[in-house]
Structures are given as C-alpha cells and as structure tokens.
Amino acid sequence: MIDNSHLELMNVAPEGVAVYQTVPYVPGFRVDAGHILQAIEQLEHCALALSAGGMDVIGQAGTPFSFAHDDGLAWARKMQARLEEVAQKPVTMMGLSIIDALKSCGYESVAVASTYYSDDLCARYTRFLDDAGFRVLTLKNWIHQGLLPDRRLLEQPRYWYPNSLAYQSARAVAEESPEADCILLTGGAVHTMDIIAALEADLQKPVITSDSAFFWSLLTKLGVKERLDGWGELLSRLCPQG
Known part of the structure; x- marks a missing residue:
C-alpha cells in the first residue's frame, strides 16, 4: 500500500x-474490509x-481502517x-480524526461524498458516523452519483483520483442535503487540500x-x-481568532 497523505501534510x-512514513504490506491490496x-x-x-525513529506524533492514514471492523x-x-500504549506516543487514526473534528466544530448533521468507497464501505461508514452521534443526511459514492460509469473502475488499485471528481461529488451531496451542517468529503486517496477553500466559498458551508x-x-497533538x-x-x- 502507498499513501500520499504525508506529502499533502508537508504542503x-x-x-x-x-513528516515520515512507513507502510504495512498486503499482497494484492484493495480498498475493502x-x-x-x-x-x-x-x-x-x-x-x-x-516511535523508534523519533516521531513525536504518529498518524494512521486511511479512513476505512477506523470502520472496516464489524x-x-x-x-x-x-x-x-x-497503538498509543505500544508506541508510547500520541496516535491519530484518520477515521477517528474526522469524528473528533466534527465534534470539535459542533456539527450534528453531515452530507457525505464517499468518493471511491464500495457499497459495503459506504454502509459501514454510515453506521460509524451514526454510532458517533451524527445524522447522515446523504452518503453517496461516485457510482451512486453517476460520476463514474463502471464499478470496476473503483476496484482497481489506485492511490490518487482527480480533484474534479471530488469537487463535483461534494457539490452534489450539498445540493441534495442543503440543511446539512457540514459537507464531509472522505477518502485519503483524494487529495483535497487544494479545493477545500474553493468548495467552502462555492457552497457557503464548511467542508471537512x-x-x-x-x-x-x-498538528493539534504536535502543539502547532x-x-x-x-x-x-x-x-x-x-x-x-484575533
């Protein structure tokens, strides 16, 4: 597996x-439970x-790692x-960071663009967010939204997808659920940092x-x-502020 979130963080x-990275190895890896x-x-x-390499905080990249388990x-x-007990360092799991961020901002309802997630992962993610106390008003992947014509395109091992798909997907769920407190755009293989500010200006709504x-x-755990x-x-x- 290769994840490029560490390169995004450096920007x-x-x-x-x-920022440094190590990765687990699973032959023939696919983004499924x-x-x-x-x-x-x-x-x-x-x-x-x-931890042995001297990292102050450890992050686990990959949102579904937090909800793939039953x-x-x-x-x-x-x-x-x-992981914190083993490493003796603060640890952040990407999926849990979303829960913590939503709670920190006081959001209660979300419209979710679940990008390249399979139907199984979409169902698991809905339960995950629901268990955390959020109202999931809509949750759609690119196939549900007609942005990709063939499910097989989601099954290919890829670790980067075009931002244009992510932008369109986020706009679509925002239009479907205008009452949502926040738009949630999920999937670590979608490099979203360059489009968040534009999306927020476009939708007039916070985007996480x-x-x-x-x-x-x-960065919070690092004390930045x-x-x-x-x-x-x-x-x-x-x-x-101020």
Missing part, C-alpha cells in the same frame, strides 16, 4: 514540521517503527488506545475532508498554534 504544515483488516494486523509494528467506532477507539481532519488532529489560512475553516481553528 500544509508550517516550517519545522517533518478484508484487505484492510489484514493491513491492520501490522499497525502495531508500524507504530513501533515510527465493531466500528468502539473498536477504533480501542485500537487507537492500543479526510486529509483536513487528519492534519488538524496531528500557527494559524493556517487558505486550507479551509477547520485548519484556521488551530489558532484562536
């Missing part, structure tokens, strides 16, 4: 923040390797605590993405207080 983080659960078996080893939210909380929530959590403008409302909250 967002203030000077002085260094079975392969994700295999990768999860290696997370403790990855966390130990990064026990969903409760399991993810236990896994994050377990997998990457923005992940970076918000990591520098205001980060231009990346959406969430990251501007790192530093108090």
Whole structure:
C-alpha cells in the first residue's frame, strides 16, 4: 500500500514540521474490509517503527481502517488506545480524526461524498458516523452519483483520483442535503487540500475532508498554534481568532 497523505501534510504544515512514513504490506491490496483488516494486523509494528525513529506524533492514514471492523467506532477507539500504549506516543487514526473534528466544530448533521468507497464501505461508514452521534443526511459514492460509469473502475488499485471528481461529488451531496451542517468529503486517496477553500466559498458551508481532519488532529497533538489560512475553516481553528 502507498499513501500520499504525508506529502499533502508537508504542503500544509508550517516550517519545522517533518513528516515520515512507513507502510504495512498486503499482497494484492484493495480498498475493502478484508484487505484492510489484514493491513491492520501490522499497525502495531508500524507504530513501533515510527516511535523508534523519533516521531513525536504518529498518524494512521486511511479512513476505512477506523470502520472496516464489524465493531466500528468502539473498536477504533480501542485500537487507537492500543497503538498509543505500544508506541508510547500520541496516535491519530484518520477515521477517528474526522469524528473528533466534527465534534470539535459542533456539527450534528453531515452530507457525505464517499468518493471511491464500495457499497459495503459506504454502509459501514454510515453506521460509524451514526454510532458517533451524527445524522447522515446523504452518503453517496461516485457510482451512486453517476460520476463514474463502471464499478470496476473503483476496484482497481489506485492511490490518487482527480480533484474534479471530488469537487463535483461534494457539490452534489450539498445540493441534495442543503440543511446539512457540514459537507464531509472522505477518502485519503483524494487529495483535497487544494479545493477545500474553493468548495467552502462555492457552497457557503464548511467542508471537512479526510486529509483536513487528519492534519488538524496531528498538528493539534504536535502543539502547532500557527494559524493556517487558505486550507479551509477547520485548519484556521488551530489558532484562536484575533
């Protein structure tokens, strides 16, 4: 597996923040619950390797790692605590960072653009958000929205998708559920940081993405207080207004 979130974080983080990565290895990996659960078996080893390498905070990239297990939210909380115990460092799981970011902002309802997730992952994600106390007003992937014509395109192993699909998807769920407190654009393989500010201006509504929530959590745990403008409302909250 390869994840490029660390490269996105290097573009967002203030000077002085260094980012390193190690990855679990699952032959023939696909973004589905079975392969994700295999990768999860290696997370403790990855966390130990990064801790031994001197990292101050450890992040697990990949939103579905938090909800691929049948026990969903409760399991993810236990896994994050377990990784912190093993590594003796603060740990952020991407999926849990979204929950924490939504709660921190006081949002109660969401319209979700679930991008390249399969129907199974969409169902698991809906339960995950519901268990966390959020009202999911709509949750659609690119196939549901007609943005991709063939489900097989979602099954191919890819770790990057065009921002244009993500933008269209977020606009569509916002139009479908205008009463939503927030638009949630999920999927770590969609590099969203360059489009969040434009989406918020377009939709006149806050937008939280997998990457923005992940970076918000990591930088908060690092103690970063520098205001980060231009990346959406969430990251501007790192530093108090005024």
